[in-house]
Amino acid sequence: xxxxxxxxxxxxxxxxxxxxxxxxxxxxxxxxxxxxxxxxxxxxxxxxxxxxxxxxxxxxxxxxxxxxxxxxxxxxxxxxxxxxxxxxxxxxxxxxxxxxxxxxxxxxxxxxxxxxxxxxxxxxxxxxxxxxxxxxxxxxxxxxxxxxxxxxxxxxxxxxxxxxxxxxxxxxxxxxxxxxxxxxxxxxxxxxxxxxxxxxxxxxxxxxxxxxxxxxxxxxxxxxxxxxxxxxxxxxxxxxxxxxxxxxxxxxxxxxxxxxxxxxxxxxxxxxxxxxxxxxxxxxxxxxxxxxxxxxxxxxxxxxxxxxxxxxxxxxxxxxxxxxxxxxxxxxxxxxxxxxxxxxxxxxxxxxxxxxxxxxxxxxxxxxxxxxxxxxxxxxxxxxxxxxxxxxxxxxxxxxxxxxxxxxxxxxxxxxxxxxxxxxxxxxxxxxxxxxxxxxxxxxxxxxxxxxxxxxxxxxxxxxxxxxxxxxxxxxxxxxxxxxxxxxxxxxxxxxxxxxxxxxxxxxxxxxxxxxxxxxxxxxxxxxxxxxxxxxxxxxxxxxxxxxxxxxxxxxxxxxxxxxxxxxxxxxxxxxxxxxxxxxxxxxxxxxxxxxxxxxxxxxxx
Amino acid sequence: xxxxxxxxxxxxxxxxxxxxxxxxxxxxxxxxxxxxxxxxxxxxxxxxxxxxxxxxxxxxxxxxxxxxxxxxxxxxxxxxxxxxxxxxxxxxxxxxxxxxxxxxxxxxxxxxxxxxxxxxxxxxxxxxxxxxxxxxxxxxxxxxxxxxxxxxxxxxxxxxxxxxxxxxxxxxxxxxxxxxxxxxxxxxxxxxxxxx
Numbered sequence: 001x002x003x004x005x006x007x008x009x010x011x012x013x014x015x016x017x018x019x020x021x022x023x024x025x026x027x028x029x030x031x032x033x034x035x036x037x038x039x040x041x042x043x044x045x046x047x048x049x050x051x052x053x054x055x056x057x058x059x060x061x062x063x064x065x066x067x068x069x070x071x072x073x074x075x076x077x078x079x080x081x082x083x084x085x086x087x088x089x090x091x092x093x094x095x096x097x098x099x100x101x102x103x104x105x106x107x108x109x110x111x112x113x114x115x116x117x118x119x120x121x122x123x124x125x126x127x128x129x130x131x132x133x134x135x136x137x138x139x140x141x142x143x144x145x146x147x148x149x150x151x152x153x154x155x156x157x158x159x160x161x162x163x164x165x166x167x168x169x170x171x172x173x174x175x176x177x178x179x180x181x182x183x184x185x186x187x188x189x190x191x192x193x194x195x196x197x198x199x200x201x202x203x204x205x206x207x208x209x210x211x212x213x214x215x216x217x218x219x220x221x222x223x224x225x226x227x228x229x230x231x232x233x234x235x236x237x238x239x240x241x242x243x244x245x246x247x248x249x250x251x252x253x254x255x256x257x258x259x260x261x262x263x264x265x266x267x268x269x270x271x272x273x274x275x276x277x278x279x280x281x282x283x284x285x286x287x288x289x290x291x292x293x294x295x296x297x298x299x300x301x302x303x304x305x306x307x308x309x310x311x312x313x314x315x316x317x318x319x320x321x322x323x324x325x326x327x328x329x330x331x332x333x334x335x336x337x338x339x340x341x342x343x344x345x346x347x348x349x350x351x352x353x354x355x356x357x358x359x360x361x362x363x364x365x366x367x368x369x370x371x372x373x374x375x376x377x378x379x380x381x382x383x384x385x386x387x388x389x390x391x392x393x394x395x396x397x398x399x400x401x402x403x404x405x406x407x408x409x410x411x412x413x414x415x416x417x418x419x420x421x422x423x424x425x426x427x428x429x430x431x432x433x434x435x436x437x438x439x440x441x442x443x444x445x446x447x448x449x450x451x452x453x454x455x456x457x458x459x460x461x462x463x464x465x466x467x468x469x470x471x472x473x474x475x476x477x478x479x480x481x482x483x484x485x486x487x488x489x490x491x492x493x494x495x496x497x498x499x500x501x502x503x504x505x506x507x508x509x510x511x512x513x514x515x516x517x518x519x520x521x522x523x524x525x526x527x528x529x530x531x532x533x534x535x536x537x538x539x540x541x542x543x544x545x546x547x548x549x550x551x552x553x554x555x556x557x558x559x560x561x562x563x564x565x566x567x568x569x570x571x572x573x574x575x576x577x578x579x580x581x582x583x584x585x586x587x588x589x590x591x592x593x594x595x596x597x598x599x600x601x602x603x604x605x606x
Numbered sequence: 607x608x609x610x611x612x613x614x615x616x617x618x619x620x621x622x623x624x625x626x627x628x629x630x631x632x633x634x635x636x637x638x639x640x641x642x643x644x645x646x647x648x649x650x651x652x653x654x655x656x657x658x659x660x661x662x663x664x665x666x667x668x669x670x671x672x673x674x675x676x677x678x679x680x681x682x683x684x685x686x687x688x689x690x691x692x693x694x695x696x697x698x699x700x701x702x703x704x705x706x707x708x709x710x711x712x713x714x715x716x717x718x719x720x721x722x723x724x725x726x727x728x729x730x731x732x733x734x735x736x737x738x739x740x741x742x743x744x745x746x747x748x749x750x751x752x753x754x755x756x757x758x759x760x761x762x763x764x765x766x767x768x769x770x771x772x773x774x775x776x777x778x779x780x781x782x783x784x785x786x787x788x789x790x791x792x793x794x795x796x797x798x799x800x801x802x
Contacts, residue, residue: 012629012639119644143640143665176667177625177641179633250640250666328670344693346672350686350726355715357616357683357707359652394650466650563712569651572706573713582711 004045005052006182013180015173016041018144019111021180022151024053026107027188028081030073031057032066034438035467036085037120038174039113043083044468051480054190059470059477062409062438063088064095067110071099074108074164075201077192079155083111086127087408091439093130099164100134101211102201103218106192107155108164110136115171116290116325122389122408124324126291131166131268135215137222138166138268139231142249144178150265152186153231157266160225161218166268170290172247172325223269231265232274240338241278243295244288248326252288255328255341259286270298276306286334287314290326313337360394363570364587366506366532367392367459371400372565372595373504373512374428374457377520381426384419386412388431388440391466391534392459395430399567402430410439417443417452426520428455434464434472436489445496447525455519455526458489459506461534469537493527500526507532509565509594535587547588548604551579555600562592562601607637608661609767610669611760612691615680616705617654620753623780624678625656627757631768631776632660642667651708653684660767678760680739680753681705682723689730697733697763700724701756703740735763735800742795751792754781758796770797 002011004021013021020042023031031050033043043059050057056073060066063084070082084092089112096110112130115121131138139154141147147169158165199207226232235253238260244252245264252261262278264270279285279302287296293315300312313319319333320326331340361367371392374385387393387403388411396403405415416429431440436458447454464470471477476486493501500522504512512530519526538544549570558577562568570585571592581592581601593601611628615621625641632639637660644655657669674692679685679700692698702720709715728734737759739752746755757777761770774793781789 010633012626012633012641014643143667172642172667175643177629177639177643178665178667179639247667251668254664254666255670327668328666328673341670343670344672344695346690347692347694347696347730348689350689350723350730352686352718352722352726354683354687355707355710355717357651357653359650360708362650391650560713567708567712569708569711572711 005049008182010179010181012177013144014041015144015147015169015176017045018148018180019151020045021182022148023055023081025148025183025185026079026152026155027186028079028155029055029188029190030070030078030080031055031082032060032069033083034060034063034066034088035464035470036088036113037467038115038171039083039085039111040467040470043470047470047479056190057480059472061473063092067092067099068095070108071095071104071164072194073192074104074106075102076194077106078190079106079188080108081111083113085121086112086114086125087121087123089127089130091409096130096136096164097134098203100136101203101208101215103162104158104164105162106188107158109151109154109158109167110164111167111169113169113171113174117171119171122406124291126294128168128267128294129292131168135219136163136166136268137161137266138168139265140168140246140267141173141265142246143173144176145180146265147173148180150231157225161222163218163222170247170325176247219269223272226266226269226271227273229266229271232271233263234278235261235263239281239283241282241285242288242338243275243278243285243299245295246290248288248290251326251328251331255331256334256338257341258339264295267295270295272302275299275302276308279303279308279310282310284311284313284337286319286337287312288320288334289314292322358397360397360569361391362536363568363585364535364589365391366461366530366534367395368566368568369506369509369591370457370459370512370530371395371402372591373506373509374402374516375400376513376565377516378426381520382424383426383428384416384423386416386419386427386429388412388435390432390435392430392432399564409435410443413440413443413456414446416454416456417447417450420452420454428457430457430459433458433460433462433474433489437473444493444498444525444527448497451524453524455528458527458529460489460529460531461537463534463537465534465537469534469540489529498525498527500524501529503529503531505532506530507589507591507594509591535589544587548583548586549581549588549590549593549601550604551581552600552602553578555598557598559597561595561597565595566591568592607767608659608664609675610657610659610673611676611678612669612674612688613656613658613678613680614684614688615654616684617651619654619680619705621654621656621680624753624757625658627773627777627780628658628760628768629660630780631772632658634776635768635772637661638664640664640667653687655688676760676763676766678756680756682720683718686723686727689727692731694731695733696731697765698727698731698735699756699759699763700727700734700736701739701752702736703738703752735759737796737799739796742799743792746792746795747788751788754789754792755796758793759800762797762800
């Protein structure tokens with residue numbers, strides 16, 4: 001139903017679809033990412049159609065590489081786009097900080113998709129501070145339509161200022177859906193030429209010092225643009241002023257009334273004169289923004305510098321929270337300051353005790369087998385299970401409890417080295433194939449270099465599963481007229497000098513237990529590769545061989561080893577204590593059969 | 607005019623598809639539409655919520671707590687979990703087909719009695735309508751058409767602002783060619799089940 005490449009018209013688009021359309025309209029010819037929710041859909045769409053739009057697109061090994069490749073394109077005169085989730089920008093911050101000194105020649109946008117309420121993230125950091133830290137201009141859409149329209153505006157700004165522009169979104173913009181009107185497609189070249197200019201692009205100390213001055217001057221110019229930008233505008237009138245940006249604007253607009261609203265889309269540098277003008281003569285100002293008081297603190301400074309004695313309310317005054325995303329309900333916090341629409345009394349919780357439904361590893365997920373094997377092999381040994389960012393994070397839940405320490409991509413492997421040195425506990429690091437290529441290689445080589453006794457378990461499910469099944473260096477690439485071979489993890493790990501390397505099939509749990517035992521006993525760095533494709537990915541590729549398992553209730557002794565070890569959602573414990581396989585979910589992987597001590601579970605012969 | 611629907615269920619039940627059909631129908635009727643979806647981590651067998659708001663002047667992707675005009679519940683426990691999305695005047699369409707959470711399937715937690723769930727919702731709200739969407743879908747030809755049954759039932763919901771024909775037409779544009787007959791039949795049977 002959705003057609004991003006349509007000539008014109010209007011469609012009901014997801015924020016990320018609208019942003020992708022914006023890229024096409026702006027004539028962007030180069031895009032690179034590492035997948036991360038809430039930005040991932042853009043990559044999935046570009047994978048299927050970037051070449052049709054004459055655009056080069058890649059999944060890079062990580063966000064840092066994505067930003068660097070896009071920087072090279074824009075420095076050569078090719079409009080580029082790099083996009084990532086908020087924590088991804090931490091990884092890409094290193095090149096971004098100095099790219100700001102060099103600047104770009106064609107337009108470049110860096111999208112940071114923030115996740116207030118941490119719906120799919122490990123923190124809710126506010127990346128607007130990256131704009132002030134790097135002194136890069138920043139724009140923030142409030143709706144999918146603005147998401148599309150501001151992309152073009154962003155490229156205009158970027159080329160006028162010769163700086164990359166931060167395009168900052170949040171989950172409720174990326175994953176909002178509304179009616180979007182299409183515009184025309186702009187031409188821009190797909191190939192450029194890098195004209196050397198050492199003073200700009202080689203930031204050795206002598207040049208960096210001067211480029212810092214250049215950046216400060218461009219920052220001033222950006223501020224002048226911000227003052228006259230159509231993205232910053234006043235709506236309505238009244239002696240109470242609301243200053244807002246991003247999705248918060250939609251809640252202000254629909255659920256409050258009677259105030260004059262200063263809606264900010266160009267949020268770094270702020271239009272200081274415009275803000276001062278807006279504040280002048282107001283009874284008081286309310287700043288409505290999610291997460292940190294980014295605008296609010298600057299508004300307070302602007303008031304002080306302009307001798308404006310107008311009260312400013314928001315987070316510092318305790319009216320609005322700093323934690324979690326906003327919603328219409330959040331507006332109740334300012335109801336003593338402004339008219340807020342009356343909201344109905346919600347129904348109470350129902351009296352029945354409801355079972356929980358947390359996200360969980362899928363039926364037949366190979367991670368189940370490897371986790372079961374690792375636990376069995378570990379036995380009662382004192383240990384720390386370091387884990388990472390991906391589906392396998394769900395191993396934190398019972399019965400696995402195989403995640404004791406998670407901080408960031410690749411972070412578990414690094415931490416495992418530390419635990420092995422600082423404690424006498426056995427340190428195991430679980431990480432996925434995509435994560436291994438993203439940030440798992442430096443901690444592995446570091447562990448070898450420093451002789452840390454760790455076991456690294458690479459859960460190679462042949463895809464970047466959690467974010468929607470993107471390819472990665474371990475799968476090879478087959479889209480956009482580029483075909484590459486898969487990089488073999490085992491060869492690579494052996495190549496750096498790891499002496500203990502074993503690849504196991506996690507569906508053969510018994511074998512995996514033996515391999516894990518050997519790995520745990522090994523005196524040095526041991527790497528176990530648990531290799532088995534994600535069944536969801538196989539289903540998508542129509543390669544999943546349909547099999548089913550069945551439980552022989554005569555043979556079953558109700559020891560529930562299968563439930564305790566694998567806990568597959570396709571295994572049902574009936575009211576009478578017997579077990580059966582749910583045929584709608586079971587894929588016949590055989591992990592439960594493998595661990596059954598009585599051979600009571602078997603594959604149904606077709 | 608402003609109307610909001612909270613669609614709740616479990617990943618794989620067709621919550622997103624249903625919200626797309628209703629959203630596209632609202633767009634075709636000339637309304638502004640603003641929706642919000644759950645992606646990523648929350649999809650792995652977890653609860654799914656999709657918010658749909660349409661009307662003359664909607665812009666917020668989220669509805670206030672208690673603000674739903676209609677709760678479209680694809681799964682009984684999820685409907686009960688989501689009651690605070692609506693108020694005593696909200697309409698509730700409650701599918702009675704359970705999807706067992708993994709901890710229930712493994713016998714570590716219990717799934718409540720369906721009748722008990724229904725009566726607990728009825729205690730809070732007099733406008734509850736129950737439906738056995740999967741059963742109807744099987745009668746129509748295939749269990750997967752349960753969401754078409756649900757959309758048909760919504761078309762018959764008292765006060766729902768979009769017409770039956772528009773919803774059906776939009777559904778037909780959304781489903782693959784080979785499933786059109788099945789979905790059309792399921793839609794009609796869902797609609798009729800509400801009218802009897």
